[in-house]
Amino acid sequence: MKKLLSVLLVLCLLAPAAVLADDVLNVYNWGEYIDKQVLTNFQKEYGVKVNYSLFSSNEEMYTKLLSNASYDVIIPSDYMIERLIKENKLQPLDKGIVTDLDSLVDGVKNLPYDPDNTYSAPYLWQSVGILYDSTKIDPAVVEEKGWDIFLDSEYSGHAYMYDSERDAFMVAFKALGYSANTENADEIEAAYNWLREMDKAIHPSYVTDEVIDAMINGEKWLALVYSGDAAYIISENEDMAYCAPKQGTNVAVDAMVIPANASNPELANKFIAYILQPENSAMISEEVGYASPNADVLAELSGPGGAYEGNSAYVPRTGYEKDELFHDNETLKKQLSELWIKVKLHE
Amino acid sequence: MKSFFRMTYPYILWIAVFIVAPMVMILLYALTRTGNSTLTFQFTLENFARFFSDATFMRVLLTSLRIALLTTVFCLLIGYPAAFFISRLSERRQTMMVLLLTLPMWINMLLKTYAWRGILLNFDLASEFKVFIGMVYDFLPYMIIQIHTSIAKMDGNLLTAAYDLGANKWKTFLKVILPLSVPGIISGITLVFLPAVSSFVIPKLLGGGDYVLIGNLIEIYFLTAGDWNFGSAISLIMALIIIASMWLTRKLDRNAQEE
Amino acid sequence: MERKKSRWSFLSNGYLVLVLLFIYLPIFYVVLFSFNESKSLTNFTGFSLRWYENMFNDETMLQSIYTTVLTAVIATVVSTVVGTVAAIGLSKAKPLVRNLILEVNNLPVMNPDIVTAIGLMLLFISTKVQLSLTTLILAHISFCIPYVILTVMPKLRQLDDNVAEAALDLGATPVQALVKVILPQIYPAIFSGALIAFSMSFDDFVISFFTAGVGINNISMYVYSMKRYNPSVNALSTLIVVVVTLILIAANVIPRIKDKKTKKEED
Known part of the structure; x- marks a missing residue:
């Protein structure tokens, strides 16, 4: 033995x-x-x-x-x-x-x-943006409102929010005109309140990669997505369109x-x-x-004949001064992830 | 008989390294501060204080206990009649049924949960309800099999005796079968409640990101937030709750058996 | 009376059918969608075998099947041997020692998987042991052993101590007493302990996730890390369903045939 x-x-x-x-x-x-x-x-x-x-x-x-x-x-x-x-x-x-x-x-x-x-x-690289159903939402409205569209209760129950603390906080920071890497306590507090308002206004489903299949099936009108996933979704469902908001976004x-x-x-x-x-x-x-x-x-x-011809999400925006990369900041990330749990739990 | 006991030495060594040492590690992390190396311990209780002083964490804990309890109750309500009906079948059919119940337990839990996600995509349900379906689904077979085993073990003569003594079907069930199946019920409850409290894959896949249970908190603190000390403290709190409830059920079990 | 009985059995059988339907619903669903033509998980668009083709061309997926099976087989064999030997030793120990060890043995069974997993990970990391296939297998062995002990122990308690003692008195060595006297009596319990160990290891995600090393994915880990739903996973599940069904049928039919044969020979 x-x-x-x-x-x-x-x-x-x-x-x-x-x-x-x-x-x-x-x-x-x-x-x-x-x-x-x-x-x-x-x-x-x-x-x-x-x-x-x-x-x-x-x-x-x-x-x-x-x-x-x-x-x-x-x-x-x-x-x-x-x-x-x-x-x-x-x-x-x-x-x-x-x-x-x-x-x-x-x-x-x-x-x-x-x-x-x-x-x-x-x-590979990407930016973060808004994917929306162009048969339900006028592109001009999305361009106009940018990130603030997530505060519009008209879309209540029709939106997906990506479940990642840094991406969600980036949206709030940018909507408020701050840097995506801010460590300022007041700005973080303001962003936290922005996200809580977002949670109340549109009651989003918090998802990660499920958003891809769901948007291909056209389940909701609006979603926060990575441009690469958006490009893929648009290639499978032509009703979908993509917008990188003018308030600036994260490039990764x-x-x-x-x-x-x-x-x-x-x-x-x-x-x-x-x-x-x-x-x-x-x-x-x-x-x-x-x-x-x-x-x-x-x-x-x-280009012509390419797999992503005419796909608005495939090529991320470059050279736009309000777009930012994330910096490494472990303390910030810990802080945001704790606040993010509270946003999701509707505190 | 000493020579037999010697056979356990390798095992004692094994549990020291692979069971006791890991628990000590968790305790060590839970009681120390972030960022210090293993050489300079700085003991603190702040990780525990942080957990109990924050209403969010307490709510997550209560939600986890509630859904685990709900899952257990429904598994029992669905499972007991099933186990009882199975035990009334012919022996051959009983084996067949147990086999049919065991088979899905061999299929990867993640794969089954993904399938439920596909099915539930077709319906607009609250996330808690989806998680609840997924959990009842995952744990039901364990409950049925445990209860069935305890009913099947019963001495057939006991039932005949009860009938002979004039008891009707209901009385026989209430006075003989139900009390004798208590050990099965208790081990069924243990097999459902304990893993249900700590489950993190089912809530994550079926509930979506806003359905956070205590298991998800641990995962978030270990893998997303990278705060191992706090993650260890939560793990420890959960383990203690579970071990305490386990101890309680076992005590109840013993009392029931003594009666 | 007769009618009442048949109505009763109609109801109870109907109930059992419903329970079975519930339990098999996702399995039917997976099997159906493994033959779907499109990627969709909600619309069945047409029959195709492309996901099976994809699966057999996907090396990472095949590797994950191999890892899962290898881990489960080694963990089952080792934990069954170690667990059985330990259980036999424990059954002869003083009650105080036995209960203490059993209490510790119960820890991984009672502990949430995620706590066990994190404990093991912290142990490996702080002792600078590189995570690898070995650590994965060690972790699996360590959560399988308690289940083996828990299954074998009750059977051992039912054994008559005197038989083993008699064997020793008659000059058998402890090893002989073990192999010739004790093992044959507890064989079914060992077998079911091994089955539980195998299915626990085969199904595990959480502990593997935290303890596997470079390039090591089991099926669960593969499924969990999918960025997009890969329908080949449905094909994989279908394959597992088929194999498990065949094994379970074999495990139940072969002993029955043997029984019949021996009965015939006895006749």
């Missing part, structure tokens, strides 16, 4: 080691955020095995990293990359291998979180980084270079609806 036990224990200790014996690349990405064919092609071309894991929030990913898990490529969002750089958890990209960065759109490179793209290469970049403790950094750099190649970036962007960082790909997909 004991022998059997020890054999088994040895087996389970060896199991992960056996996987490492091959040339393996550990990639950690958001769920349903890639064209699987790209992974298959990469494995074939480089004769390696890609071990692909999924996370559903930046914080979940961060928790996993704290446990010393060793990934080769991770694809977190901008503010999380800022934190990882601050905490020395990343290693610089090998610019001898990752060379395609010059051909990227201006709006996504050399951003404050990583000024020279020393550590990160953009994967998800970028590829290599953790300091990666076990295969060379292959990781090759993988990043591979993803940056226009044809691969195009496949991914077309599949998921989020914008490619590559200018040519953006033009191609949104």
